[in-house]
Amino acid sequence: MEISDEDKKFLELYSDSIYEKPSVTVDAVILRLVDKETNNYRKLPEKKLQVYLLNRKYPPFKDKFAIVGTFIDLNNELAKTMKLCVESKVGLENFYYEQLYTFGEKQRDPRTRVLSVSYMLLTNQSKLHGGEWFDIDLNNGKIKLESFENGYRSEREVGIILTSGDTVLKNNLIVKSEKKGIERVSEVEVVNSDIAFDHIKIICYALNRLKNKLEYTDIIFNLMKEKFTLTELKNSYEVILGERLLDANFRRKTASLVLPLNEYTQDKGHRPSQLFKHNPNWNKDNLI
Amino acid sequence: MEISDEDKKFLELYSDSIYEKPSVTVDAVILRLVDKETNNYRKLPEKKLQVYLLNRKYPPFKDKFAIVGTFIDLNNELAKTMKLCVESKVGLENFYYEQLYTFGEKQRDPRTRVLSVSYMLLTNQSKLHGGEWFDIDLNNGKIKLESFENGYRSEREVGIILTSGDTVLKNNLIVKSEKKGIERVSEVEVVNSDIAFDHIKIICYALNRLKNKLEYTDIIFNLMKEKFTLTELKNSYEVILGERLLDANFRRKTASLVLPLNEYTQDKGHRPSQLFKHNPNWNKDNLI
């Protein structure tokens, strides 16, 4: 990408303020999986999915919880800015991340026009600081489907309850999808939300992305500890997918994703279980 | 999302210029499928995938071809701005679109820091103005795979040749992917490109998105005319996927995606073929 002489001349004269500019933030939906406490010595702990939120110290949305983010730095790459932000604000390093979507609705920030380039972060670390882990309780309502001759319209209520100790944050969304011949509209509407900005929409987007990627990637291992039993892995899938899986089939399907170790769990009140680790050489599509 | 009194007070005093702002564009990769000419009265025309590019009249990258885009308007939604831009610059209306990715590399625009919120647009219209349709000739090199104990590194050269009449634009990318335990890096590097900015990267991203979505959506019908034969549909899949499909299997697999019409092709030098249209009520996941 060589720059022509004419371009060089132009650039010397160029003023970068001729177009209005928006503010831009990078925002991170930080997710992890943890064990629910259990009092039964036999029972294995169930897993729960959590998101890390910060209580906002300044307006707008002072005292509301929000996902981690910052205004971008023009001298850094977007992802770099996001990483620095996450490291400095909550102390998280070395994590899996991917860009999700850029949210830019006109009214999403009461201050001014602000675009949010959002990221999903997955971790198995717990010791973050500055905020709180919130349990995610996702409740997909029944889908309402209306069919016409040349298409359909679907609508579903989605409830997301975020809980950390006594703090319970309720959020309700409506996910709409309409299809009429070639026309096609998808929309997520926030009915009510106890967290800042449109962040519940971003969280919802991340949860969907994660769920979809479980099927065809090995993304889940970013949420696992290094060593785990297959039942732990199965529970993890179940929590994210929101459905129960059959044990025998699960073991076969995931066989290529994991490597068996010569270690076993003990002291569990039931038969010991073999430990596994992620098979980093699992390929599939990458080999094509 | 009520605004508290404290927030209101804050907003009155708020100055939106405390953070540096980037310029932001919306950019559209406009794709269509057309028939290659054929001189054999028996042979059906093959399909080819095309992208619509504009010749830049002003620096930077004057006289280079670029995808359609504009600096955003702070008073409009992002998608709205993109739609208005596409309509006014090339005369395209009523199309399928989806947001792709936000490109923001520091050096991607020689003028200043510019983020590009990119979209993929699919159409079956031909009569655009102001630019040219370029045939897309995508050439995936062989993948080079290097395996270690705890991961692997893959690298592949991708050549994209864009042709419109005598204009031939060559572009070469290297797609890298590295995995070491939990660490994971993916990167696309532009080796050389005959088009403006990093637009070849955006086009490449769109082509991949389209290819992936063929599998699990009915997105392809946005590229088809209203009525088509199953062989036309199969050719369309083949061109985008870059591989041949088996006819008998294809017919079975796509059966639920289409509705048969009581019309048949004629004058083709071979057996007439039934025409089909998209089944707009094809659902699958949406029913869950």
Next chain:
DNA sequence: ACAAAAGTGTTCCAAGTACACCCATGT
């Protein structure tokens, strides 16, 4: 007649589904 596309049928194989069943452990 014949080249090309249109369309159907069949066999084989891989993978997913749903169970039934036995094993090993700590209390």
Next chain:
DNA sequence: ACATGGGTGTACTTGGAACACTTTTGT
């Protein structure tokens, strides 16, 4: 003894892959 998770086997179903074969048209 027993509740619980760990783990294997199997019969059935579904769908994709590969290929053979027939039909129909315009020139």
